[in-house]
Amino acid sequence: MSNLSVHIDGRELSVPAGQTLNDFFKDHEDLRNHDAVAAYLDGEVIDFHTALPHGGTIRLIMADSPEALPIIRHSTAHVMAEAVQRLFPGTKVTIGPPIENGFYYDFDSEHVFTPEDLRAIEKEMKNIIKRNDIFERSMVSSEEAKRIFREKNEDYKVELIEDLGVDEVSFYTQGEWFDLCRGPHVPRAKRIKAFKLMSVAGAYWRGDENRKMLQRIYGTAFATKEELDEYLNFLEEAKKRDHRVLGKQLELFMFNDEAGAGFPIFLPRGMRLRTVLEEWEKKEHYKRGYEIVSGPTLLKQDLWVRSGHWDHYRENMYFTQIDETGYGVKPMNCLSHMLIFKSKTRSFRDLPQRYFELGLVHRHEMSGVLNGLLRVRAFTQDDAHIICMPEQLPGEIKGVIRFVQDVMNIFGFDYKLEISTRPEKAIGDDEIWEQATNALKSALDDLDLPYEINEGDGAFYGPKIDVKLMDCLKREWQCATVQCDFALPERFELEYVGSDNATHRPVMIHRVILGSVERFLGVLTEHFAGAFPLWISPVQAVVMTISEKSVDYGHKVAETMQAAGFRVEADLRDEKIGKKIAEWREQKVPYMLVVGEKEAQENRVAPRTRSGETLEPMSLSDFMQRMQSEVDSKAL
RNA sequence: GCCGCCGUAGCUCAGGGGUAGAGCACUUCCUUGGUAAGGAAGGGGUCGACAGUUCAAAUCUGUCCGGCGGCUCCA
Structure with a gap:
């Protein structure tokens, strides 16, 4: 057998044909290959257990590089599929690719997967990872591959192979379990260090609504535990910002099932x-x-025919009749x-x-x-x-x-x-x-x-x-x-x-x-997590009284500001100032104006900003000027 | 539209074949308090709707309405 010439790390080395990257690194322990998940050979992705098809320049894909993520996730999907088939025999596998924030695998199973099942599957995955199998690539003729999958009743895989229309397909084997897969994969299972199964959802086989609804399990995986945690924190953060939650909390809008799905109703603050x-x-x-x-909401149906909407957009439109004539919304x-x-x-x-x-x-x-x-x-x-x-x-x-x-x-x-x-x-x-x-x-x-x-x-x-x-x-x-x-x-x-x-x-x-x-x-x-910039904020300022002794003054301050065109509310309740602040903080109001007997005497307000900063008491007109310039600048 | 999960007080949620609970909110009273939640009492629910099973349904079943996560599509 002839030798292949390989460039790596600026060196040129000779490799016997048929060797894998893994073999190669065993022979060259001086070369750094720790924590690589795969490599590029002249720009083509190749994994560690695949025989080098030809010589060329090798560039390693290190685990901490963005290119490594889809590979790690894809391997995690394989591990998940094995775990699912172990726990739920009879489950058929379909496809399981890496996606933007993780991976999924679609299954056809009698069993309906529940969130509790996900925890059990995760546990089984950890056991599989402990075996630390090699993800071993092998080439199989399409005929042989179809025979193998037919025997296992994996008809989705048979269909996939038929549609590929090639003579030979690649398998990846981890221990006893294998899957039809193009690869590449990480060298060994222990490279999967941080993963989590997220949810179960329905998905049509091949995205076609006329075909069988499969069960899709979504998961995510990262190179390190820290990155996984960071991602999970990001999801938590996004959840806190959910406009549906904030919309309710800040009283911006609502939906009502008697009014109908998908028809938002705007509340006063949302409307402001x-x-x-x-x-x-x-x-x-x-x-x-x-x-x-x-223009009007209803126009004659004939007009929609003329515009082409009738032919091309009808299924998205509502139609009605006035007297004998058809109209479209x-x-x-x-x-x-x-x-x-x-x-x-x-x-x-x-x-x-x-x-x-x-x-x-x-x-x-x-x-x-x-x-x-x-x-x-x-x-x-x-x-x-x-x-x-x-x-x-x-x-x-x-x-x-x-x-x-x-x-x-x-x-x-x-x-x-x-x-x-x-x-x-x-x-x-x-x-x-x-x-x-x-x-x-x-x-x-x-x-x-x-x-x-x-x-x-x-x-x-x-x-x-x-x-x-x-x-x-x-x-x-x-x-x-x-x-x-x-x-x-x-x-x-x-x-x-x-x-x-x-x-x-x-x-x-x-x-x-x-x-x-x-x-x-x-x-x-x-985007703003409900803390809108002053110029669009539904409530720009709240006047809050220290005690009932200042109610008249508080009322006057609020009225003055409202008359000047500010969106202001007055909290004159018989509650302690700390409580009022706590509550309005949740409303994410840009300014709170504390008024007590002192302020009433001096015609001032004591502003507190959304960030919690207490400003020096100032005259109401100074404060309004300050607010106005912030509104005018549309400061973020 | 399809698959899965879910719907209990204004909000967040616990409970669950024998007729309903908590915290917050609300009302009243006490308190007059200076920058992240003072105290007490009270009112409030045909347990999403409609059928069915049952001596008995909020609880089980079915249908519908609505929500969530996806598939698909779009502003």
């Missing part, structure tokens, strides 16, 4: 927050040359805006027309996807349609993106951009799609903004730029979107008169900045 946001947004739109318009605001454009003859001098509407839309979402304010059936879009000449398109798109940037900066959100291209179900010919997609790309290129491409993820009427904002816990949220539309102007025969006195067809941009006001409020709540 919303009003501030919406009024601010209206001003920002006027500043940027938009006109505010408003709007799931989008564009139709009225097009009718507004058509309401008179437009000259090229009038373009672009920018129509903005805080429009309440209804969409029939599947019951299983509803989630607090983040996924509802009725929501308000900060929606605008820009109708312009084709040559104005790039400039308008850039304007929208700058608008998005401004808004994201105000709230301190980081964000990234994605362009989505033509989906399967679409209207308009390929040429138009390409033109529109290029307009979006060139706008982002001109602004020097990086973006990813999402093939086939566009709306049915045009490609789009999606803005994914990232909150302070690094979670991504879809909010702003900019969509190009050549189809609807065509369908509605929108026209303008050009400088040549001929009629031309304009193009349309659909765009939202916050997306859904409801969702944005949910995201904001989680």
